[in-house]
Amino acid sequence: MHDIKRYLVPVSLEEAVRAAAEGDATLLAGGTDLMPQTRTGARSFSPTLINLKRVPGLRGVSRENGNIRLGALTTVTDVLNDVLLREAAPVLPETADHFASDQVRNSATIGGNICNASPAGDMIIPLLLLDAVVELASWNGEAVETRSMPLEEFFVGPGRTKRQPGEILTAVRFPVPGEGFIARFVKFGTRPALDISVVSIGVAGVKENGTLRRVRMAFGAVAPVPVRGRTTEAAVEGRPLTAETIRQASEATQEDISPISDVRASAWYRRELVRTLTTRILNDVSTS
Amino acid sequence: MSVLHSIRFTLNGKPVQAAVPVHLSAIDMLRDVFHLTGTKLGCGEGECGACTIIVDGVSVNSCLMFAVDCDGREVTTIEGLRTDEGLNPLQKAFVQHGAVQCGFCTPGMVMQGTALLNRRSSMTVEEVRRGIEGNLCRCTGYRKIIDTIASALHETSSEEIS
Ligand SMILES: Cc1cc2nc3c(=O)[nH]c(=O)nc-3n(C[C@H](O)[C@H](O)[C@H](O)COP(=O)(O)OP(=O)(O)OC[C@H]3O[C@@H](n4cnc5c(N)ncnc54)[C@H](O)[C@@H]3O)c2cc1C
Ligand code: FES
Ligand code: FES
Numbered sequence: 092m093h094d095i096k097r098y099l100v101p102v103s104l105e106e107a108v109r110a111a112a113e114g115d116a117t118l119l120a121g122g123t124d125l126m127p128q129t130r131t132g133a134r135s136f137s138p139t140l141i142n143l144k145r146v147p148g149l150r151g152v153s154r155e156n157g158n159i160r161l162g163a164l165t166t167v168t169d170v171l172n173d174v175l176l177r178e179a180a181p182v183l184p185e186t187a188d189h190f191a192s193d194q195v196r197n198s199a200t201i202g203g204n205i206c207n208a209s210p211a212g213d214m215i216i217p218l219l220l221l222d223a224v225v226e227l228a229s230w231n232g233e234a235v236e237t238r239s240m241p242l243e244e245f246f247v248g249p250g251r252t253k254r255q256p257g258e259i260l261t262a263v264r265f266p267v268p269g270e271g272f273i274a275r276f277v278k279f280g281t282r283p284a285l286d287i288s289v290v291s292i293g294v295a296g297v298k299e300n301g302t303l304r305r306v307r308m309a310f311g312a313v314a315p316v317p318v319r320g321r322t323t324e325a326a327v328e329g330r331p332l333t334a335e336t337i338r339q340a341s342e343a344t345q346e347d348i349s350p351i352s353d354v355r356a357s358a359w360y361r362r363e364l365v366r367t368l369t370t371r372i373l374n375d376v377s378t379s
Numbered sequence: 380m381s382v383l384h385s386i387r388f389t390l391n392g393k394p395v396q397a398a399v400p401v402h403l404s405a406i407d408m409l410r411d412v413f414h415l416t417g418t419k420l421g422c423g424e425g426e427c428g429a430c431t432i433i434v435d436g437v438s439v440n441s442c443l444m445f446a447v448d449c450d451g452r453e454v455t456t457i458e459g460l461r462t463d464e465g466l467n468p469l470q471k472a473f474v475q476h477g478a479v480q481c482g483f484c485t486p487g488m489v490m491q492g493t494a495l496l497n498r499r500s501s502m503t504v505e506e507v508r509r510g511i512e513g514n515l516c517r518c519t520g521y522r523k524i525i526d527t528i529a530s531a532l533h534e535t536s537s538e539e540i541s
Contacts (some may be wrong), residue, residue, distance in 0.1 A: 098447060141445065
């Protein structure tokens with residue numbers, strides 16, 4: 092059933108993108124999606140398997156030129172414990188704390204979470220709130236070439252992204268949030284953490300005098316891809332966070348989402364959850 | 380059949396080598412190639428923690444790991460906890476507290492408990508509970524398991540456990 096012809100363990104980015112450029116390769120990071128997907132037959136291997144784990148420089152969090160950069164191989168545990176993130180973007184460690192289990196977090200990478208492109212990918216939600224940009228590296232025949240793209244535009248459908256076959260995701264970066272920035276993430280599942288989100292919601296903005304500006308809303312598991320909630324954002328932007336604003340925003344969510352029914356929940360239930368959780372999360376923001 | 384790849388790594392303190400099919404999981408390698416059957420296969424999809432091993436100091440699900448990824452790393456399984464006197468202190472604590480019923484989840488619980496002990500010298504009961512979130516016990520003996528790990532932490536540190 093499994094017919095991998097070649098296994099490569101590149102030890103530099105150049106080696107990795109040159110190998111990927113040869114085509115028809117499966118990329119391996121933590122394996123927490125790849126292993127179960129291939130074992131159940133939901134997905135088959137390409138003839139070449141490229142293990143990215145030994146490529147140097149792809150793991151870790153850094154701050155450069157007003158941006159925070161997370162290398163693709165940064166694990167969810169790294170995010171949970173990162174001192175810089177705890178100070179500058181605590182919504183990322185908070186989300187990591189709701190991610191799977193200790194064992195899974197120790198293996199699972201940020202790059203894998205993004206490239207797996209699940210509509211329920213948890214780390215994607217706070218990254219959307221932070222206006223994150225993905226960096227993709229490839230081999231142009233002579234050198235390593237890098238292009239960037241807003242994370243929001245990266246997703247095409249469940250499991251599908253705009254990543255080209257020869258490209259490797261090297262990092263995700265976002266501007267360091269400014270003064271007054273607040274962000275919240277909530278996830279709803281049947282087990283506290285170790286569960287695929289039935290629904291997840293993020294909200295962020297700059298709070299001044301009871302009003303939220305530069306509002307960002309993001310929803311997980313309620314559309315073919317993780318989505319920004321622009322209608323909801325408009326309902327909140329610049330208005331005092333009163334009970335009435337929150338009620339209108341919770342209604343507005345219904346325009347932003349297009350949930351399906353699956354084994355975890357019905358579409359109706361997901362719509363109700365989004366309404367209720369949005370009310371809750373905005374109440375929390377209004378009183379904090 | 381996938382191509383074989385040769386790997387060398389440290390298994391329970393000893394250098395080992397093997398040629399494994401590239402798609403093979405670490406748990407299948409441990410059980411079928413090295414005949415270390417202490418590591419249990421429960422769900423095979425990262426949900427139950429029965430397959431927990433320690434790789435380079437952190438706990439992972441061996442059912443989610445590719446065997447080839449063990450190359451160059453330090454791997455510890457439940458068999459590796461054995462001391463010259465037999466069971467190690469955490470294992471003895473599991474016995475003393477009656478934290479074992481059918482025993483299927485126990486190797487994974489002990490490995491995850493070991494990882495928690497290695498990481499921190501003190502932990503609250505709540506932190507232990509969170510720490511074993513990825514380990515299921517179908518005999519529902521969580522209370523005793525949590526108390527066991529918390530007590531082992533207590534014994535190895537002077538700090539208070541709340
Ligand atoms: C028990 C369990 C619980 C889980 N819980 C959660 C959860 O709570 N929240 C959540 O969001 N997810 C969860 N997951 C899913 C999974 O753990 C995450 O999506 C994880 O972040 C994937 O990262 P990885 O490094 O393991 O990816 P891999 O499995 O190695 O790769 C995933 C995909 O991304 C591709 N890829 C990986 N890295 C790159 C790269 N740098 N460039 C290009 N392509 C790349 C791979 O080819 C593959 O298609 C869970 C999984 C399990 C088994
Ligand atoms: S067998 Fe690995 S987590 Fe269940
Ligand atoms: S003791 Fe039976 S599964 Fe835990």
